[in-house]
Every structure is written in C-alpha cells, then in structure tokens.
Amino acid sequence: MQKYVYFFGEGHAEGNAKMKNILGGKGAGLAEMTNIGVPVPPGFTISTEVCTWYYDHEKSYPPELREDVESALARVEKAVGKNFGDPKRPLLVSVRSGARASMPGMMDTILNLGLNDQTVQGLAKLADERFAFDSYRRFIQMYSDVVLGIDREHFEEQLFAARDRAGVKIDAEIPAKELCALVETYKKIVRKDSGKDFPQDVHDQLWGAISAVFGSWNNQRAITYRKLNRIPDDWGTAVNVQSMVFGNMGDDSATGVAFTRNPANGQRRFFGEYLPNAQGEDVVAGIRTPLPISKAQVVGDEKPLEATMPAVYRQLEDVYKKLEAHYRDMQDIEFTIESGKLYLLQTRTGQRTGFAAVKIACDMVEDGLIKPREAVERVEANQIVQLLAPVFDAQEKQKALKGNRLLGRGLAAGPGAAAGRIAFNADHAVAMAKEGPVILARIETSPEDIAGMHSAVGILTARGGLTSHAAVVARGMGRPCIVGAGTLRIDYGRGELRSEGHEPLEEGDWISIDGTSGEVLNGQLQTRPSEVIQVLIDGTLKPEQADVFRNFDRLPRWADEIRTLGVRTNADTPTDARVARLFGAEGIGLCRTEHMFFADERILRVREMILARDEAGRRKSLAELLPYQRGDFEGIFRELAGTPVTIRLLDPPLHEFLPQTESQISEVARDMGWGFIELRSKVSQLHEMNPMLGHRGCRLGITYPEIYEMQVRAIFEAACAVKKQGTDVHPEVMIPLVGTLKELQITSEMVRRVGREVIKERGVDVPVIVGTMIEIPRAALVADKLAEVAEFVSFGTNDLTQMTFGYSRDDAGTFLPEYVEKKILPKDPFESIDQEGVGQLVRMGTERGRSAKPKLKVGVCGEHGGDPDSIRFFRTCNLDYVSCSPYRVPVARLAAAQAELELQAYEG
Ligand code: ADP
Numbered sequence: 001m002q003k004y005v006y007f008f009g010e011g012h013a014e015g016n017a018k019m020k021n022i023l024g025g026k027g028a029g030l031a032e033m034t035n036i037g038v039p040v041p042p043g044f045t046i047s048t049e050v051c052t053w054y055y056d057h058e059k060s061y062p063p064e065l066r067e068d069v070e071s072a073l074a075r076v077e078k079a080v081g082k083n084f085g086d087p088k089r090p091l092l093v094s095v096r097s098g099a100r101a102s103m104p105g106m107m108d109t110i111l112n113l114g115l116n117d118q119t120v121q122g123l124a125k126l127a128d129e130r131f132a133f134d135s136y137r138r139f140i141q142m143y144s145d146v147v148l149g150i151d152r153e154h155f156e157e158q159l160f161a162a163r164d165r166a167g168v169k170i171d172a173e174i175p176a177k178e179l180c181a182l183v184e185t186y187k188k189i190v191r192k193d194s195g196k197d198f199p200q201d202v203h204d205q206l207w208g209a210i211s212a213v214f215g216s217w218n219n220q221r222a223i224t225y226r227k228l229n230r231i232p233d234d235w236g237t238a239v240n241v242q243s244m245v246f247g248n249m250g251d252d253s254a255t256g257v258a259f260t261r262n263p264a265n266g267q268r269r270f271f272g273e274y275l276p277n278a279q280g281e282d283v284v285a286g287i288r289t290p291l292p293i294s295k296a297q298v299v300g301d302e303k304p305l306e307a308t309m310p311a312v313y314r315q316l317e318d319v320y321k322k323l324e325a326h327y328r329d330m331q332d333i334e335f336t337i338e339s340g341k342l343y344l345l346q347t348r349t350g351q352r353t354g355f356a357a358v359k360i361a362c363d364m365v366e367d368g369l370i371k372p373r374e375a376v377e378r379v380e381a382n383q384i385v386q387l388l389a390p391v392f393d394a395q396e397k398q399k400a401l402k403g404n405r406l407l408g409r410g411l412a413a414g415p416g417a418a419a420g421r422i423a424f425n426a427d428h429a430v431a432m433a434k435e436g437p438v439i440l441a442r443i444e445t446s447p448e449d450i451a452g453m454h455s456a457v458g459i460l461t462a463r464g465g466l467t468s469h470a471a472v473v474a475r476g477m478g479r480p481c482i483v484g485a486g487t488l489r490i491d492y493g494r495g496e497l498r499s500e501g502h503e504p505l506e507e508g509d510w511i512s513i514d515g516t517s518g519e520v521l522n523g524q525l526q527t528r529p530s531e532v533i534q535v536l537i538d539g540t541l542k543p544e545q546a547d548v549f550r551n552f553d554r555l556p557r558w559a560d561e562i563r564t565l566g567v568r569t570n571a572d573t574p575t576d577a578r579v580a581r582l583f584g585a586e587g588i589g590l591c592r593t594e595h596m597f598f599a600d601e602r603i604l605r606v607r608e609m610i611l612a613r614d615e616a617g618r619r620k621s622l623a624e625l626l627p628y629q630r631g632d633f634e635g636i637f638r639e640l641a642g643t644p645v646t647i648r649l650l651d652p653p654l655h656e657f658l659p660q661t662e663s664q665i666s667e668v669a670r671d672m673g674w675g676f677i678e679l680r681s682k683v684s685q686l687h688e689m690n691p692m693l694g695h696r697g698c699r700l701g702i703t704y705p706e707i708y709e710m711q712v713r714a715i716f717e718a719a720c721a722v723k724k725q726g727t728d729v730h731p732e733v734m735i736p737l738v739g740t741l742k743e744l745q746i747t748s749e750m751v752r753r754v755g756r757e758v759i760k761e762r763g764v765d766v767p768v769i770v771g772t773m774i775e776i777p778r779a780a781l782v783a784d785k786l787a788e789v790a791e792f793v794s795f796g797t798n799d800l801t802q803m804t805f806g807y808s809r810d811d812a813g814t815f816l817p818e819y820v821e822k823k824i825l826p827k828d829p830f831e832s833i834d835q836e837g838v839g840q841l842v843r844m845g846t847e848r849g850r851s852a853k854p855k856l857k858v859g860v861c862g863e864h865g866g867d868p869d870s871i872r873f874f875r876t877c878n879l880d881y882v883s884c885s886p887y888r889v890p891v892a893r894l895a896a897a898q899a900e901l902e903l904q905a906y907e908g
Pocket residue numbers: 041093094095096097104105106107109111242243244245246247255256279280281334335336345346
C-alpha cells in the first residue's frame with residue numbers, strides 16, 4: 001500500500017533528510033532533526049505525492065488518506081499527552097506547507113489550529129487566559145485569511161483598535177479581557193464576510209487547512225515564484241501537521257530565526273533575531289522589531305537572548321553546532337522557546353552571498369568538516385566575482401534609498417559599487433578622471449569609448465543588454481556597470497541626465513552606481529576597493545592582513561588540482577595580461593589587436609592607412625604603426641612568460657576606425673590635413689550595409705595582405721626580441737572569420753613566410769604556430785579540412801552564436817529579453833551557450849577537427865568561456881581550454897573543476 005503520511009516524534013521519524021522529494025524540504029528537515037535528537041514538536045508530513053494526486057483527481061484525496069491522517073494524529077496525541085478537540089487538554093497543531101525547494105513566504109502556514117469556543121477555555125485553564133485568547137485570535141485571523149479568503153486587514157484594524165483601547169504599544173501587552181472581546185469581534189467579521197460561522201469542528205478545521213495548503217501550491221504568488229526560479233509545477237508541496245509549542249506563553253517564551261554563521265560575510269558566529277512572548281509569524285511579518293540573539297550582535301541597548309535566557313541560549317548553541325556538524329553546512333534555523341524550553345521548528349541550508357560562501361567553504365575545510373573538493377563544489381562559481389568588486393557601505397546605501405536618491409534601475413552588468421562625477425562622453429571621462437573618479441554615462445557605448453571606459457570607475461548606459469558592448473567590456477575590465485537603465489534619459493545635446501521626480505543632473509554632478517544590484521543613486525556614496533584587488537593587483541595590502549584575499553586565493557587553487565580543462569584569458573594589453581596572470585590564467589586565448597589601434601596617436605596612423613589612395617601609401621602608414629604593435633606585443637609576451645599567447649589578426653571592418661558624425665569628420669579632416677568633403681565621401685564609400693557580414697576578418701587580410709603582414713612582423717619581431725632577453729615565448733597567430741580552407745591556406749602561408757623571414761633576420765628561433773577561429777558555421781562544418789592546415793582552432797562563440805541563430809548581437813536587445821520571458825529560448829544564448837544548436841557545432845567541429853589531426857588543440861574564446869554552465873558543456877566536448885576576461889578567470893577555474901567533479905560523478 002502506498003505510504004502517504006510520515007510520522008516524526010519521540011526521538012524517531014519515518015522519514016529523513018534524503019527524502020526531500022516526497023517530504024519537501026521542511027518535512028525532511030523536521031524528520032532528520034528528530035532522528036538526531038534535536039528537540040522538535042511531534043507531528044507528521046503528508047507527502048508531495050498527495051499534492052500531485054490532489055491535482056490529478058479534481059482536488060480530491062486518495063481514499064485511504066483520511067485514515068492515515070487519523071492514526072498519525074493519534075500518535076501525536078499520545079506523544080504530547082493531549083487530544084485534538086479535547087476541551088480539557090486540547091492538542092493544537094500548525095499546518096505548514098513545504099515544497100522540495102524552499103519557496104520562502106510563497107505558501108501559507110496556519111498556527112494554533114484546534115482552538116474553538118470550548119478548547120480555548122481548556123487552554124486557558126492549563127496555562128492562562130491571556131495566552132489562550134491571544135492564540136485564538138491569531139488562529140481565527142490566519143485561518144480566515146488563508147482558508148476562508150477574508151482580508152486580514154479587517155482583523156488588523158480591530159487588533160490596532162484593541163491595542164489603543166488598552167493603551168498599550170505592543171500586542172503582547174493587550175490584556176486578556178480585551179483579547180476575549182477581540183475574538184468575539186473576529187467571529188462577527190467572519191460571519192459577515194463569509195456568511196457562515198467560524199468552523200468549530202476541529203476536524204473540519206484541519207481538513208480545511210490541509211486543502212488550503214495544497215491549494216496554495218497554485219496561487220499566483222507561488223506560480224510566479226516557480227517561474228522565476230525554474231521550479232517545475234509538478235513537484236507539488238507537502239503538508240506538515242505539527243503539535244504547537246508556544247512562544248507567546250509569557251516572558252520566558254519567545255520565537256526566533258537564526259543562521260549558524262553570518263550569511264552576509266560568512267563570519268563563524270551564531271547570528272539571529274528573536275522576539276519575546278511572540279509566535280513565529282511576528283518575526284517575519286516585521287510587526288515588532290526583533291532583538292539580537294547574541295551579545296556580540298548588540299549595537300544599542302537591546303537585550304540579547306544570551307542575556308535574558310542564558311540557559312536556553314547555551315542549549316541553542318549546542319543545537320546549532322550539532323546541526324551544522326551533521327549537515328556539514330551553514331544552516332538557517334527557526335526556533336521557539338516555550339516556558340524556557342527550546343524547540344526547533346525548521347532547518348535548511350542557508351542562502352549566502354559570495355563573500356560568505358567562499359569564507360564558509362574555506363573555514364569548513366580548515367575545521368575538517370569538509371574536504372577541499374567539497375568546498376570547490378559548494379561555491380557557486382559566479383559568486384566568487386563578488387569578492388573582487390568595490391563595495392558601498394551598507395548603511396549609507398540604505399539611507400540613500402530611504403532619502404529618495406534612487407534615480408533608476410538597470411541590469412546589473414558588472415558587480416561592484418562606484419561613485420563618481422558624470423561624464424557624458426569618453427574624451428570628457430579621460431580628462432575628468434585626472435581630477436577624480438568618473439562615471440561614464442552613455443546611451444550606449446562603442447569601441448571608440450574604450451579609453452573613456454578605462455578611465456571611468458563605473459559605467460552606466462540607458463540602452464543595451466548583458467552582452468552589449470558596455471557590459472562585455474566592463475566585465476572584462478572588472479568595472480562596476482549598469483546597462484539598460486531605461487527610465488533614465490540621457491541627453492547628449494543638453495548635457496543632462498534626467499529621471500522622473502528628480503532635478504536633471506549635469507556633467508560633473510555626483511552619481512553612484514551599484515553594479516551588483518543595478519541601482520543608480522544620486523550623489524556620492526563611499527566605496528572601498530575589494531581586499532583581493534588591494535593585495536593582488538595594487539599591492540597596497542599584505543596577504544596576511546586580508547582574510548577575504550586568503551580565501552579567494554585558496555579556493556581556485558584547490559580547483560586547479562581537480563580540473564583538466566585549461567583556463568586562459570582574453571587580454572589586449574600588458575596590464576590586462578598581468579591582471580589575468582595574477583588571477584591564475586595559463587596563457588592568452590584571445591589577444592585582439594584592433595584595440596591597440598585606438599590608442600592616442602595611433603588612431604591617426606590607422607586612419608591614414610585606411611584612407612591611403614594606394615598600396616604604397618598604406619604600407620607607409622603601416623610601417624609607422626609597426627613599432628607600436630611590436631611594443632605592445634613585447635609587453636604582453638613578458639607578462640605571459642612561458643605560456644601561450646594567441647593573437648588574432650585584425651578583425652573588425654575598417655570603417656569602425658573612421659569618424660562617423662559630421663563634427664567628428666571635420667575634426668579628423670583638420671587633424672589629417674584633408675578636405676571635409678573629401679573625407680566625408682571616403683567615409684561613405686567605406687560604409688557597408690551590414691558590416692558584421694562585410695569586409696572584415698581574413699577578408700581584409702586577403703584583399704589588403706600588407707595589413708596582416710605588418711601585424712605578423714610585429715608579433716615575431718617582438719617574440720624574437722623578448723626571447724633574446726631570455727624570456728620563454730609562445731606566440732600563436734589566429735586568423736579570424738575563416739569560412740573556407742582556401743582562406744586559411746592563403747593567410748597561414750603568409751604568416752609562416754613572414755614568421756620565418758623575421759626569425760632568419762633576427763637569428764632567434766621562435767615556434768611559428770598558426771590556427772584559426774571558428775566563428776562561421778561553415779568553418780565548423782569543414783573543421784576536418786581546416787585542421788589539415790591549422791595547428792589549433794578556437795571557437796569564437798560570440799560570432800558563432802550570432803551567425804548560427806542569425807541574430808545581430810547589437811540588435812538582439814530589442815527582442816531577446818522577450819524571447820527569454822516567453823520561454824522561446826531558455827536563456828540568452830550570448831550569455832550561456834546554446835548547447836542544442838551552437839553547442840552542437842562546437843562538439844562536431846572539435847570531433848571533425850580531431851579526426852584529421854588527433855592532437856589538434858581546441859579552445860573557446862567567446863564570452864561563454866567565463867560562464868559556468870557553458871564551461872560545464874565545453875568540458876564534455878573535450879576542449880583543451882576556455883578563455884575568458886581577466887576578472888572571470890577565477891570563476892572559470894572554479895567552474896572547470898566543478899565540471900570535472902560532475903563528470904566523474906556521472907561516469908561513476
Ligand atoms: P514559512 O515556510 O513561511 O517559514 P513555516 O511553516 O516555517 O512557514 O512557519 C512559520 C513560523 O511559524 C515558524 O517559523 C514558527 O515560528 C511558526 N510555527 C510553525 N509551526 C509551529 C509549531 N508547531 N509550533 C510553534 N510555532 C510554529
């Protein structure tokens with residue numbers, strides 16, 4: 001016979017922690033606590049399978065359920081020595097929902113069930129009258145709200161009135177008489193509102209409550225919550241019926257919630273809040289301000305539990321330590337104290353910030369509670385970036401929010417906090433940054449803004465999604481960034497940033513952005529750089545002074561011992577390369593050479609080169625550019641000594657380097673000594689309808705071979721120079737946007753030829769390795785052919801996604817969010833690899849490539865290289881490495897290890 005009801009009590013439970021699927025999280029926790037000897041009021045759990053049955057059978061129950069519930073209830077009665085509905089010694093119960101995954105506050109709980117006009121008298125005699133009627137009025141209100149659908153405000157109004165009549169400030173002080181009258185008023189409300197008397201039959205009450213809990217699985221709040229958190233609708237909830245213990249029995253009673261460690265910063269310290277003489281919902285409802293549990297938490301003159309009930313506090317400490325040791329993780333607990341006796345009502349693994357997650361995992365390894373590999377498994381890889389971000393002072397931010405300083409919200413694109421003066425364009429940002437911190441505020445950004453973005457402490461855009469230029473670059477630079485703050489109006493013409501309900505802000509005004517939450521705030525909030533940066537990059541803090549750094553450093557090291565997937569970085573400058581190296585990158589997977597063209601006076605040479613009337617003119621400008629490129633490469637090779645550096649030859653369409661607006665054109669014309677008309681016509685001549693699919697990548701290298709020749713020469717001259725000074729160098733030249741074998745043949749022959757020439761000239765031997773990016777679907781299809789020529793391939797998954805879906809990356813913001821919302825796509829494919837489609841090309845391309853060249857080195861260098869889900873997938877494709885922006889390197893190291901552990905578990 002199917003088992004639907006699971007008893008817990010008297011030191012033994014029929015369920016346990018492993019049975020979350022049928023008992024729900026709460027039920028499994030109650031069972032487990034009972035089994036390990038933690039004091040839990042006896043009760044029973046009706047399984048989630050009943051919920052499923054209920055919805056499959058027009059909201060009815062399996063026939064045997066009634067009997068099962070009766071007999072479980074009888075066991076509870078026996079265990080506590082009280083009887084359900086007994087006017088002398090009434091058993092009261094709570095009816096609590098509890099799904100597999102925690103859905104905080106999404107479903108309803110009813111307390112004090114079993115009270116009626118008779119049993120309340122019994123309760124009054126057993127304890128005292130005030131307490132009995134306080135429980136009864138709570139029960140009527142909750143039951144009416146949850147089961148009968150009567151607005152709780154009707155009751156609350158009367159409660160406040162009673163409080164006023166009694167002349168007291170808190171509910172706990174309302175005298176018995178007043179409560180007694182309140183109950184009568186409540187019953188009248190019920191009669192008036194529902195047309196029926198409040199149910200006096202305790203069994204009717206019980207089944208009404210059970211049905212309400214099952215019913216609440218499909219209330220709007222719960223449905224929305226499941227949708228947001230991707231919880232399947234068919235999991236169902238369990239119902240827990242549990243004997244009541246009373247935190248409202250007087251001043252030696254209380255109720256509270258606690259974390260076994262601090263969930264914000266991970267401190268190894270018991271942490272929580274309690275309310276004396278109260279019941280559970282009072283703490284959550286925020287009707288009264290709860291008090292701290294421990295002395296260490298006290299800030300003002302509040303009385304902590306540790307002081308008011310020292311014996312119970314010590315018992316609570318024992319329990320929390322026992323629970324933590326048993327679950328081997330930080331727990332979030334709910335407890336109630338009845339007349340000086342402690343009961344636990346809930347335990348679950350506590351939610352925590354990235355800071356706390358890392359610290360707790362490391363501390364638990366230190367304490368011998370878990371092994372390093374478990375620490376690696378526990379921290380969500382993405383969370384580790386939080387440790388790198390500057391932060392706002394929490395209290396100051398709260399004050400700002402309360403003081404109407406919130407200007408708007410956008411997408412949290414780059415975690416961290418930043419405050420600075422507003423600059424509306426990149427040049428101003430660069431200039432203003434010399435005087436103090438700047439926030440670059442743009443409608444959106446483009447490659448030209450790089451310098452401005454670099455000099456800004458934070459970036460804000462009104463338009464764009466999480467893969468917009470601003471977001472990608474900011475993440476790469478580790479800058480706090482908010483994109484798509486759509487309610488902000490940025491007006492370049494008037495030099496204003498407007499937000500409804502606020503005075504317009506001008507350039508130079510202070511603004512603060514929280515890239516972890518997406519909030520844009522008026523004025524200057526204080527920030528601090530992260531400890532990790534202070535130690536690792538700035539060198540302004542010693543490691544031994546920085547607890548956060550020590551943990552940040554340990555976790556990825558443990559990951560390195562587990563993972564087999566390599567982690568490289570996408571870095572274009574020696575500075576980025578250095579940062580990435582410090583974060584643990586094992587080489588560069590993508591060095592984009594075009595960024596080097598934007599800096600300072602180089603852009604002028606680049607423009608001359610592009611605008612040259614013939615090849616000779618182009619070669620002249622290129623020759624002037626060569627030393628710059630060589631210098632950059634030398635710097636990078638030095639930073640990345642001993643590791644491979646993949647350099648991609650020029651990729652974007654040439655017109656990206658040219659001025660676009662009339663005023664820019666006239667400025668550039670002046671600088672270059674060209675006529676305005678002449679320049680404008682040249683610019684429009686280079687204009688392309690669809691530049692992303694136009695004259696770019698290897699197509700440029702084939703039609704203007706002198707450009708690539710210069711770049712290759714710069715690479716090898718730099719490699720030879722650095723090697724001559726005794727540094728080990730491993731350049732890998734990567735050809736972008738290849739679609740056919742012929743393209744790769746032509747360009748790679750050129751690379752090899754120029755490489756050999758330079759090596760011969762310089763008399764230094766450097767290996768010449770040529771490979772290609774696979775970012776056009778055709779290239780993935782013919783990867784076996786390409787592998788005959790290529791010594792490595794790297795999937796450029798940004799473009800590959802764009803071209804496989806046929807979505808323009810720059811325009812997808814107009815429809816992708818809606819696609820995700822409507823579940824046409826499970827997530828943004830530019831953020832996390834589309835395994836089914838694009839991923840198939842990666843897998844197939846890798847297999848085909850290796851069928852022609854078994855040792856072919858294969859990597860990924862798109863944004864996906866830093867996304868944990870994508871990394872998990874790439875590991876299953878047997879790639880050699882992923883490459884991601886410097887600040888994501890620690891994330892990738894962690895995710896790669898997690899992928900390895902998952903694979904090991906899967907393969908047994
Ligand atoms: P939620 O899932 O919203 O946290 P719970 O079922 O945990 O709802 O109930 C909320 C609170 O009600 C608990 O934290 C506890 O304080 C109180 N509560 C629940 N059951 C009992 C009980 N049997 N005795 C005393 N208090 C209870």
